[in-house]
Amino acid sequence: MPGRAGNQAPPVAAEPPTVADLGEFGLISRVTEGRVQPGSTLLGPGDDAAMVAAPDGRVLASTDVLVEGVHFRLDWSTPEQIGRKAAAVNMADIAAMGAAPTALLVGLGCPPGTSAALAEELAAGLWAEAKAAGAGVVGGDVVSAPQVVLAVTVLGDLRGREPVTRSGARPGDVLAVAGRLGWAAAGLAVLRRGFRSPVEVVGAHRVPAPPYAAGPAAAAAGATAMIDISDGLLADLGHVAEASGVALDVRSEAVPLAPRLAEVATALGADALRWLLTGGEDHALAAAFPPDAALPEGWLVIGSVAEGSGVTVDGRTYDGTAGWDHFAPS
Incomplete structure (x- = not known):
C-alpha cells in the first residue's frame, strides 16, 4: 500500500x-x-x-x-x-x-x-x-x-637586510644552488607518458618544494646575486648573467643528480642532465657568493662567475633550449 x-x-x-x-x-x-x-x-x-x-x-x-x-x-x-x-x-x-x-x-x-x-x-x-x-x-x-x-x-x-638582486654577481664569485633540480621536469615527463608513479617524482611536479629558509640564509652569508629557478637553471642563470654583466659557467658533474631521477630517465629513455639544466618549476634557488664565503647548509657549488657574458656548461655553449618561455614558438 x-x-x-x-x-x-x-x-x-x-x-x-x-x-x-x-x-x-x-x-x-x-x-x-x-x-x-x-x-x-x-x-x-x-x-x-x-x-x-x-x-x-x-x-x-x-x-x-x-x-x-x-x-x-x-x-x-x-x-x-x-x-x-x-x-x-x-x-x-x-x-x-x-x-x-x-x-x-x-x-x-x-x-x-x-x-x-x-x-x-x-x-x-x-x-x-x-x-x-x-x-x-x-x-x-x-x-x-x-x-x-x-x-x-x-x-x-627583508628583516633589515638589503635585497639580493640579480645584478650583483662579480667575476671570481662561485655559483651555487639550493633545493631540487630536475624533479618537476621528470614528474611531468612521467605524467605525459600516462603513468602516475614513482610517486615522489610525480609529486615534485604537482607541488614544488622551494627552500624558503635558504634565501635569507644566503643573504646573511653575503650572496651577491640570487634568483628563483622557475623556467630552468640555464634560462634563469641567463637573467643573472645579463643583469650582472658577467659570464656564468656550470660544471655539469657538480649538479646533483638523484639516483631516483637517473632511474626514471633510463626507464623513459630521457636525458636526466637535460632535466637538471633546463627543467622548470622546481623553484630551487641559484646564487653567487664571494669565493671566501662560508656557504650556508643546503647550498652546493656548481660553477663559477667570470668576466664576459652568457651562460656556458663545462665551458661550452649548451646545445638546446635553455628552459621554458611562455611565448616562444611551439
Whole structure:
C-alpha cells in the first residue's frame, strides 16, 4: 500500500553546491572562516583591504598567475596540490630576494558551475603552504572565468637586510644552488607518458618544494646575486648573467643528480642532465657568493662567475633550449 516504509522511494541525494550556489561572498566566507593568521597580519580578510605589519619599513611584492591547462591539470593534480603550488611559486620569489614571505593575496577565477568543494580544497592548499612558510592568506577576490585561474600576490619582509638582486654577481664569485633540480621536469615527463608513479617524482611536479629558509640564509652569508629557478637553471642563470654583466659557467658533474631521477630517465629513455639544466618549476634557488664565503647548509657549488657574458656548461655553449618561455614558438 502507498505510504508503507517498504514502498517509499529512496531519498534523492542533494547535489553538492557550486560556487554559483554559494555566491561570491558566501564562498569567500567559507574559505576564510576559522583560519589562523600569523602575527604579521594585523587585519585579515573581511574588509576592503588587509593590513600587514612591515617592521622593516620596506615591503617586497611579487605575483604569479596559474592557468588551468597551462600550469596545472585537474586530472593530474588535486585542487589542494594546485593551491599549494600557487602559493609556493610566489613565495619562492620572495626567498630569492633574501626575504621571508609574510602575506598572500589571492584572485580566483572559475566557471560558475565549479564545485564549491574544489574551491575549498584550493584554498586549503594555499593556506597550508602559506603557513609552512610563516605567511598568511590575507585577502583576495573571486570572479567568474571560463577556466580555473589562480592569481597570487605575495608580500615579503627583508628583516633589515638589503635585497639580493640579480645584478650583483662579480667575476671570481662561485655559483651555487639550493633545493631540487630536475624533479618537476621528470614528474611531468612521467605524467605525459600516462603513468602516475614513482610517486615522489610525480609529486615534485604537482607541488614544488622551494627552500624558503635558504634565501635569507644566503643573504646573511653575503650572496651577491640570487634568483628563483622557475623556467630552468640555464634560462634563469641567463637573467643573472645579463643583469650582472658577467659570464656564468656550470660544471655539469657538480649538479646533483638523484639516483631516483637517473632511474626514471633510463626507464623513459630521457636525458636526466637535460632535466637538471633546463627543467622548470622546481623553484630551487641559484646564487653567487664571494669565493671566501662560508656557504650556508643546503647550498652546493656548481660553477663559477667570470668576466664576459652568457651562460656556458663545462665551458661550452649548451646545445638546446635553455628552459621554458611562455611565448616562444611551439
